[in-house]
Amino acid sequence: MEVIVNAPFQLQGRNPFDDPLDRILAEVALSTQLPPSLHRQAGGRYAAVRKHLEADPAFEGQIEHFYPQGSMAIDATISNRGTDDEYDLDIISQLGGRFRGMEPLTILLELERALANYPVQKIVRQTRCVTLYYSDRMHLDVTPALRAYGMLDRESFITHAKGPRSSADDRFVDMNAYGFARWYNNRTPLELRMAKAMHEHWLRLEKNAVSADAEVDEVPDQCDFIVKNTATLALQLLKRFRNIRYATYDGRIPPSVMLSYFAGLAAQPDMTLSDMLIRQAKWIVGEIELASLYGRKLHVANPVCPKDVFTDRWPENIAQQNEFARHLKEMIDGLESVKRGDLFADRLMEWLRGHFGDRVVTKAADRMADEIGNGVQAAEQRYSRKGSLLLPTAGAIAAAASPAIVSAKPHSFYGVPI
Amino acid sequence: MLRGVLTIEEQRARMKAVWPMFAARSLDRASQSVRWVGEVRPQFARFMLEIRYQVGDVPDVRVLKPALVRLPENVEGQLPHVYPPTDDPTLCLFDPALKQWDPTMEIAETTVPWAFDWIACYEMWLMTGRWTGGGRHGSVLPSVGFAS
Numbered sequence: 002m003e004v005i006v007n008a009p010f011q012l013q014g015r016n017p018f019d020d021p022l023d024r025i026l027a028e029v030a031l032s033t034q035l036p037p038s039l040h041r042q043a044g045g046r047y048a049a050v051r052k053h054l055e056a057d058p059a060f061e062g063q064i065e066h067f068y069p070q071g072s073m074a075i076d077a078t079i080s081n082r083g084t085d086d087e088y089d090l091d092i093i094s095q096l097g098g099r100f101r102g103m104e105p106l107t108i109l110l111e112l113e114r115a116l117a118n119y120p121v122q123k124i125v126r127q128t129r130c131v132t133l134y135y136s137d138r139m140h141l142d143v144t145p146a147l148r149a150y151g152m153l154d155r156e157s158f159i160t161h162a163k164g165p166r167s168s169a170d171d172r173f174v175d176m177n178a179y180g181f182a183r184w185y186n187n188r189t190p191l192e193l194r195m196a197k198a199m200h201e202h203w204l205r206l207e208k209n210a211v212s213a214d215a216e217v218d219e220v221p222d223q224c225d226f227i228v229k230n231t232a233t234l235a236l237q238l239l240k241r242f243r244n245i246r247y248a249t250y251d252g253r254i255p256p257s258v259m260l261s262y263f264a265g266l267a268a269q270p271d272m273t274l275s276d277m278l279i280r281q282a283k284w285i286v287g288e289i290e291l292a293s294l295y296g297r298k299l300h301v302a303n304p305v306c307p308k309d310v311f312t313d314r315w316p317e318n319i320a321q322q323n324e325f326a327r328h329l330k331e332m333i334d335g336l337e338s339v340k341r342g343d344l345f346a347d348r349l350m351e352w353l354r355g356h357f358g359d360r361v362v363t364k365a366a367d368r369m370a371d372e373i374g375n376g377v378q379a380a381e382q383r384y385s386r387k388g389s390l391l392l393p394t395a396g397a398i399a400a401a402a403s404p405a406i407v408s409a410k411p412h413s414f415y416g417v418p419i
Numbered sequence: 420m421l422r423g424v425l426t427i428e429e430q431r432a433r434m435k436a437v438w439p440m441f442a443a444r445s446l447d448r449a450s451q452s453v454r455w456v457g458e459v460r461p462q463f464a465r466f467m468l469e470i471r472y473q474v475g476d477v478p479d480v481r482v483l484k485p486a487l488v489r490l491p492e493n494v495e496g497q498l499p500h501v502y503p504p505t506d507d508p509t510l511c512l513f514d515p516a517l518k519q520w521d522p523t524m525e526i527a528e529t530t531v532p533w534a535f536d537w538i539a540c541y542e543m544w545l546m547t548g549r550w551t552g553g554g555r556h557g558s559v560l561p562s563v564g565f566a567s
Binding site: 021022339342343344345346347349350363366367369370371373374375377378382384386387388389390407408409410411412413414415416417418419 | 437438439440459460461462463464465485488496497498499500501502503504505508511512513514515516517519520524527528529531532533535536537539540541542543544545546547549550551552553554555556557558559560
């Protein structure tokens with residue numbers, strides 16, 4: 002027998018569709034993620050914006066790098082707070098020598114001018130970027146940056162200026178979004194089984210959507226895995242929970258980049274989705290409680306750029322961080338209760354809606370109900386010897402190999418109305 | 420070769436082998452009847468199921484715990500795919516008109532996984548208001564009428 006000793010080790014991860022709670026959580030995450038069609042479009046839009054800028058005399062030959070930052074760079078994009086179908090994507094435009102020596106506001110005004118005629122619904126200059134609003138509810142933030150030479154790759158200064166006139170508060174802010182994305186991605190490697198399961202489920206949903214809407218372009222069979230590991234899927238759920246919990250909150254909320262940092266720290270291969278979500282939430286609670294114990298505000302900085310402080314605008318005080326810890330503890334308690342089987346389905350649904358949003362949870366449950374129902378009607382449901390339901394496909398594969406799997410013979414429910 | 424009606428011992432042995440969580444209680448060899456009780460968790464919640472069976476009859480399946488939540492205004496009725504009485508419903512797991520069950524069949528391979536199917540569909544019904552497991556409602560109570 003030939004033994005391959007140098008075969009690269011490939012993490013597999015856990016299929017979120019193998020467990021009922023993970024299955025509905027994965028469906029919730031799928032309903033909040035950037036849809037594959039928009040994901041594919043995003044790359045084209047980045048290139049088009051860069052091309053448009055480079056055609057402007059002020060920017061010609063001055064764009065050194067043009068790369069995604071934030072959630073898009075770590076594949077954790079979900080819909081905005083307060084929406085189910087609007088997405089913010091971020092681009093860093095690293096600018097060349099012509100812009101060095103310019104004031105932050107001047108750079109932002111130059112960028113706004115160069116994008117003024119860009120064919121989108123609306124263009125808005127913000128404090129640190131210029132936002133392009135597309136008709137399909139995608140928002141693209143283009144943030145100008147100047148490379149900080151002598152530092153790690155792509156460490157940069159980004160512009161901060163409220164405008165419309167210069168003020169004493171205008172400044173450049175040190176950051177390294179690129180380095181952070183690399184740090185996060187290194188800590189959360191591909192888990193093949195998990196990524197394939199999500200990808201195939203996604204393709205199935207898209208194909209169904211295509212058959213329901215003839216105007217949608219044909220869906221390709223193959224594309225890159227978008228969510229590559231359980232840690233990132235759990236991070237999406239954590240962000241979604243934060244968005245729902247703070248939906249009506251007026252003011253700053255726990256920042257996504259801080260949540261991503263903790264997700265990176267807590268990452269561990271081969272965990273179930275619900276266990277990973279609990280682990281991330283407990284990790285954050287622990288950090289908050291430690292800071293509060295010593296009367297400190299939570300301080301989280303970019304692990305590759307200490308001056309890039311992720312908690313510079315939240316929390317504003319200790320009470321705010323304690324409030325977030327309370328929310329997280331409540332979510333942890335609920336998840337643990339569901340995992341023990343203590344929550345009946347009607348209360349589970351209420352709980353999910355309260356924590357992840359009415360519309361996406363309804364959609365997730367509808368999809369799951371259809372799949373379960375189809376499995377029952379086609380006699381494809383499989384049960385373990387402990388009596389737990391197995392995913393139809395996984396169950397079918399396992400059934401062929403294991404006598405420990407029981408399948409139901411075909412049957413039709415009957416009954417007398419009561 | 421035609422299969423014969425399974426004795427209560429055969430049904431009990433098969434249940435013990437396949438679903439050990441179902442303990443046989445009240446086994447009565449004289450009347451060829453048995454009552455199994457077991458806790459199962461096909462999907463989200465834990466259910467205590469009772470299966471009563473007398474050879475030649477139809478297995479009766481009840482949820483002993485928890486009390487089943489009902490949806491009074493639902494199009495399927497307040498509790499879908501059960502037999503009366505209202506205060507002590509039994510699950511209706513096969514269509515008698517389609518002759519999907521007879522006493523030559525193993526309860527372990529029919530009634531039990533069908534009950535799990537019912538629970539899975541029931542939980543999704545509670546969550547969505549839709550019964551997606553198919554089937555129909557009628558007015559006739561089943562009688563197997565199987566000659567051994």
